[in-house]
Amino acid sequence: MQTIELSVQEIRNLRLCAQQLSVDTETQNISVEKILQTNCGVQAQYPSDAALALHVRMNNLTSKDLKKILIDERTIVRTWCMRGTLHFLAAEDFHWLIGLHGEVFIQKSKRRYEQLGIDEKLYKKCIDKLYLLFSQSEPLTRDEVKDYLMTQGIILGGQAPYHLLRRAALNGLICFGPDRKSEPTYVLVENWLKIKPQHLSKEEALHKLVRRYLEAYGPATLADLANWSGLPLKTMLQGWKSVSNEMIEVKNGEHRLYMLEEQFLSNKSKIIDSSVLLVPAYDTYLLGYQNRELILSPNAEKDVYRGGGLLRPAIVINGYIVGSWEIKHYQRRIVVRINALPEIVEPVQKEINLEVQKMGEFFGMPAELIL
Template sequence: MTPAQALATRMSAQRLVAPATDLRDVLALQAQDVPALTTAARNRGLSTDGIRTWAMRGTLHLLHPADAAWVVRLLGPTSIAAGKRRREQLGLDDGLCARALEALREILVEPKDRPATVRALAEVGIVLDPKSQAPAHLLAFAANSGVVHRGLDDTYHLLPKTDPQSDTKSATETGTTNGLPDLFRRYLTAYGPATLPDFAAWSGLSLRRVRQEIDPDDYADTGFGLVHKGTEPVEPQRRIKLLGHFDTYLLGYRDRTLALPAEHTAKIQTGGGFLTPHVLLDGLVVGTWREEGGEPVITPFVPARAAELRRLVGEDTR
């Protein structure tokens, strides 16, 4: 597989060539910023219907309802462990957190925004300073515990219940276990070619654990990462996309140099996981863009390509 084929294959896997059928095709979209989520979904032919919750890396993502519960069960413990010290600093000890989970199951029978949730918790003896970070950390803990999720309007809802035994039965029937290897298979379908370090960085799981549970020999090595055996390289098709902040096309990998040349990294990665909106051509980031008067204004890395990129964007939107 050539570098150009690897990029085109990755772009296709991320459903930036042919539209996705539903969220399961892309596994998850980053969702801390709703306008950016809307852009990412639109670029993949999707709506924003789904479950918005803290999942990969303890970051808000949008998942298909069929995936949310098992993904949270798999990834939540890592985020809970990582946040323990900060919760304790905020006075959220294990006992208080356990009581809060039980209370939230009653309080959020009807969705509530954060202030209303904090007031309802206070009424049952769980008092949080609404001006502190305690409410945010407690609700993230509840989400990582599989109790709540956060709507697109920032209200909190109970996570739809699934029976782990039913999940196990369904997984057995489909030949999966809803464990780390299954998450990796789904990730590779939506992100490949990709490496084990890419998957670890995307999921928030330790690379050591990933290497213990994933056998690379079960997959084909393209030289640019793993793909499912039998995956055919995709040829570049002059496909262009205008990607927004927090798009998973770059954030889904630890090593982004295949798609984003090192000399242009600082123009796109501005810190905190924030990405400058960028222009993607056959899987390669070739410039930045912004919206003015409802129209995209493109700033290519190579100025001589400006007219070409504008033409391709015009063709893509027709």
């Protein structure tokens, strides 16, 4: 395997290119579906953060456009996947990604199911009834599902309805539908998605996942990959080995990273202009690496990575996470406040303001910056 020594900034530049965060008109004109395919989804625990993760990688995307793609065109889907967390996925990737991740996180939740009284017999009984219900119904809320099961003599209390629906989603049976008065609804996948299912063997899916990860996050490591996917390191090693003949090693000090050789050849000569980005909480740039030494300022670590799985939106300057920001929505405007950033020089301030104005365009209202 070829080894290439690169500076920290060169590694950051390659990651920005891979993450579609470089100042590249051709890259930013791609579709939502293509971004989700390349990145293997974006975390959508909070749909507004996921929407901004797409916005920061695209030109001219609005929140109305995203709603149309999600609800009307249905070429993207919201469900649980990597790390057992909610994601936006390209509909085309739904079946093979769920096939690879779903059962792993069902097994990890087994003890919780037992605590809630959801044994295999009860789960099967619920699913048989829910399949008939969803086949004949409009999108349903969690409470509507709970009430229906109660009429069938199945009483689920506390967090049991949530975990039942999550497991059904990880099994690939249901996914999220349109919100109803800010309340999430659930739909039957086979009725909701318009695209033909793409089923892969485990070996094919692992190969594809590793390749996709390196395309979107490289230079990176096997540990980074396993941390991002949530799949066991031993499992990911199988896929890693299947792609190893396409990789090169990137060296910086004690860091040994890997990326696809063809991507290195494609991106090595791209010049990254000075870039200032406001990436949302749970952005793929924040979640894609177990070791963040090369991209995270020690002064910003506690401000952005709050512990307990909580992340704040981040200010990224030339690929380096230097602080956080927050957004407040008012009836007719949004306000963005910058936190924990060293003294801002005027050119950077102008770039931040430009990003804030773009955010206002995304939400369709004026935007105000507070430093």
